[in-house]
Amino acid sequence: MTSSRLPRDSRHCPRPGTPRLAAAAMLYLAALLVHCVPLAMGQYDICKSWVTTDDGPSWEFYACQPKAMRMKDYVTVRVEPAGITCGDPPERFCTHENPYLCSDECDASNPDLAHPPRLMFDSEDEGLATYWQSVTWRRYPEPLLANITLSWNKSIELTDDIVITFEYGRPTIMMLEKSLDNGRTWHPYQYYADDCMEAFSMPARRVRDLSTTSANRVLCTEEYSRWAGSKKEKTVRFEVRDRFAIFAGPDLKNMDNLYTRLESAKGLKDFFTVTDLRMRLLRPALGGTYVQRENLYKYFYAVSNIEVTGRCKCNLHANLCTFKEGSLQCECEHNTTGQDCGKCKKNFRSRSWRAGSYLPLPNGSPNAYCECYGHSNRCSYIDFLNVVTCVSCKHNTRGQHCQHCRLGFYRNSSAELDDENVCIECNCNQIGSMHDRCNETGYCECREGATGPKCDDCLPNYYWRQGCFPNVCDDELLLCQNGGTCYQNQRCICPVGFKGVLCQQSRCEADKKDCDGAPGAGGSLATVALGVLALQLRGWADL
Numbered sequence: 001m002t003s004s005r006l007p008r009d010s011r012h013c014p015r016p017g018t019p020r021l022a023a024a025a026m027l028y029l030a031a032l033l034v035h036c037v038p039l040a041m042g043q044y045d046i047c048k049s050w051v052t053t054d055d056g057p058s059w060e061f062y063a064c065q066p067k068a069m070r071m072k073d074y075v076t077v078r079v080e081p082a083g084i085t086c087g088d089p090p091e092r093f094c095t096h097e098n099p100y101l102c103s104d105e106c107d108a109s110n111p112d113l114a115h116p117p118r119l120m121f122d123s124e125d126e127g128l129a130t131y132w133q134s135v136t137w138r139r140y141p142e143p144l145l146a147n148i149t150l151s152w153n154k155s156i157e158l159t160d161d162i163v164i165t166f167e168y169g170r171p172t173i174m175m176l177e178k179s180l181d182n183g184r185t186w187h188p189y190q191y192y193a194d195d196c197m198e199a200f201s202m203p204a205r206r207v208r209d210l211s212t213t214s215a216n217r218v219l220c221t222e223e224y225s226r227w228a229g230s231k232k233e234k235t236v237r238f239e240v241r242d243r244f245a246i247f248a249g250p251d252l253k254n255m256d257n258l259y260t261r262l263e264s265a266k267g268l269k270d271f272f273t274v275t276d277l278r279m280r281l282l283r284p285a286l287g288g289t290y291v292q293r294e295n296l297y298k299y300f301y302a303v304s305n306i307e308v309t310g311r312c313k314c315n316l317h318a319n320l321c322t323f324k325e326g327s328l329q330c331e332c333e334h335n336t337t338g339q340d341c342g343k344c345k346k347n348f349r350s351r352s353w354r355a356g357s358y359l360p361l362p363n364g365s366p367n368a369y370c371e372c373y374g375h376s377n378r379c380s381y382i383d384f385l386n387v388v389t390c391v392s393c394k395h396n397t398r399g400q401h402c403q404h405c406r407l408g409f410y411r412n413s414s415a416e417l418d419d420e421n422v423c424i425e426c427n428c429n430q431i432g433s434m435h436d437r438c439n440e441t442g443y444c445e446c447r448e449g450a451t452g453p454k455c456d457d458c459l460p461n462y463y464w465r466q467g468c469f470p471n472v473c474d475d476e477l478l479l480c481q482n483g484g485t486c487y488q489n490q491r492c493i494c495p496v497g498f499k500g501v502l503c504q505q506s507r508c509e510a511d512k513k514d515c516d517g518a519p520g521a522g523g524s525l526a527t528v529a530l531g532v533l534a535l536q537l538r539g540w541a542d543l
Contacts, residue, residue, distance in 0.1 A: 063364025137299035160309035169285025191220035227288035316356025317341035375402035
């Protein structure tokens with residue numbers, strides 16, 4: 001099935017103001033289009049689609065992810081060490097543009113003169129810059145150090161450059177660090193210095209010079225640290241776009257190749273994933289000279305804006321991410337759950353959880369096998385109940401998600417729910433059992449006298465003869481009487497002159513005809529023998 005791909009929402013791209021000239025407007029829009037290329041291509045925005053095939057209607061599932069957005073709208077900021085923010089106590093400061101007129105003042109108690117951390121993320125009206133500012137370097141030669149930590153309490157994936165805007169000069173030395181575990185551990189992301197070898201013992205390199213095998217290398221750059229003497233030179237970047245361009249080309253048009261490499265190159269996807277970012281400011285701007293100790297009030301840090309563009313990391317199992325209870329949450333699909341859709345729902349833990357995949361292109365794979373546990377290829381959606389039901393469950397399974405066994409089968413405790421042999425036939429004995437169903441452990445319901453898992457054996461004092469029947473006789477309690485013998489517990493073989501189930505009844509008592517002495521009438525051999533003996537004695541007497 002071919003599904004249409006909606007273009008990524010471009011509301012977060014900058015919009016031009018009202019240009020004075022049409023030509024200028026066209027140039028601006030062209031530049032805008034180039035900037036927003038990665039935000040308009042390669043978006044996996046559909047998690048599933050209801051399709052109709054020759055086999056009937058069913059769901060088709062895809063890898064999916066939320067749109068990119070301005071992550072600074074959801075960030076928590078922390079500045080360290082304590083007391084690094086200017087204004088408490090109030091102090092004056094100078095600027096590099098006019099280093100000898102130090103009439104500016106920072107006062108935390110005065111809203112018009114205060115420079116708190118939140119001003120790094122506010123909207124600046126009418127072009128008036130608002131900024132966070134540190135204390136001045138009045139304690140030189142003690143290092144002027146400041147840490148700015150951005151936390152989201154959520155994994156996010158960077159989709160564009162991180163841009164930090166400094167007022168009054170960019171730092172001479174700084175580091176950008178990242179955390180993947182909410183700030184418990186930190187790793188270097190990029191080094192910045194006017195002299196990389198002196199500051200970090202690393203050669204200076206540019207991102208655009210990296211190769212496909214080194215796209216996730218941590219490097220040191222001198223591009224954003226040297227004094228330029230211009231108010232336009234304010235930004236420091238972490239170049240995400242240039243790293244993407246290594247795979248997608250300079251115009252980022254080959255996004256399929258980028259997604260393929262993100263999926264196949266070890267560690268590349270994690271390289272663009274963070275939960276926290278930390279800027280370590282190690283030396284302020286020096287104005288292109290050595291430190292002038294007679295005027296230390298012109299050395300400080302001032303940050304007016306931090307732009308972080310990215311998306312919630314949902315492991316390709318959600319296309320929506322919402323801000324709930326103070327944090328970002330993925331709206332998980334594919335029967336996954338958790339803040340990052342990082343585990344299966346309670347009733348869908350049939351196999352180990354897996355992240356979705358960008359491959360195969362263009363729709364990717366959700367890697368979700370828990371909808372019907374692999375026992376059905378089709379699902380039916382019941383609209384008024386808002387539930388999905390598996391259709392035509394295979395492998396002797398049944399239920400909404402093929403999670404139960406058919407009647408006449410029971411759950412194989414040694415097999416996972418997605419195993420083809422998850423359901424074992426009960427095989428109840430048709431004669432000894434009440435029906436062909438068994439319980440969850442495989443035991444059938446037996447008729448009276450029958451026993452065993454399949455009801456194919458008999459209880460003590462019962463014998464099998466197309467079913468279990470109670471013993472007629474035995475060698476312990478049900479003894480055959482009057483010399484009778486027990487035959488296979490089924491009947492007593494009685495001696496002449498006795499009858500009954502246990503040979504307990506004399507034939508003479510039951511029927512007088514058996515006792516009249518006539519052999520034809522059924523007289524006993526003993527009676528006949530006595531008669532013969534009497535006749536012989538009588539003949540001897542006549543002699």
